[in-house]
Amino acid sequence: MDNNAISACHDLGGWKALASGFQLETVEEVASEAGTGYQHREIIDPAEFREVVAVHAVSRHDRLACQSRYADLGMLDDGERDLWVHATGRSDAWMLCGPDIASIRFGVRAGYTDRLVSLEELLMKIGYPIKGGLREHFTRKWLQARIDEFSLELAFERARTEAKPAPAGKRGGAAKSRR
DSSP, rough: HHHHHHHHHHHHHHHHHHHHSSOOOOOHEEEEHHHGGGGGSSOOOOOHHHHHHHEEEEHHHEEEEEEEEHOOOOOOOGGHHHHHHHTTTTSSOOOOOOOHHHHHHHHHTOOOOGGGGGGHHHHHTTTTTTTOOOOOOGSSSHHHHHHHHHHHHHHHHHHHHHOOOTTTTOOSOOOOOOO
């Protein structure tokens, strides 16, 4: 989970329910963000947070290795970058919950569309009542629209790349003169 989703869930009052309904994991950078929150106000007590969330360290070596596979990784902020470094290095089942646009775009471009999940969907899976609703960017509908948008963007990029004409003289066959 990224800090945006953690903060929203906490603000909604669903943090303890979510933590008891799923095995939550994150990375050190996000754990630090969750402990300080927006404008450095504490969101969740760091000790309590670590009791219910597995927090993984991400090394400089891990970042560099992942960056060599995924050039787009550098477009993410530190928390989302480290989440993706950790997640892409795993061989087990995992899902990533975070409404950051750059992170979602990265997930689509890297081929992890099926691993992206909204906070709304997680809360629905555990039967947590979402009273008063969630902000739009934490909903399934919003996430699916971003996935569709970035998938289409990627498809157009690939089509343009594949449709580029061959340089002159490389088209194969003899060139015909038109006079």
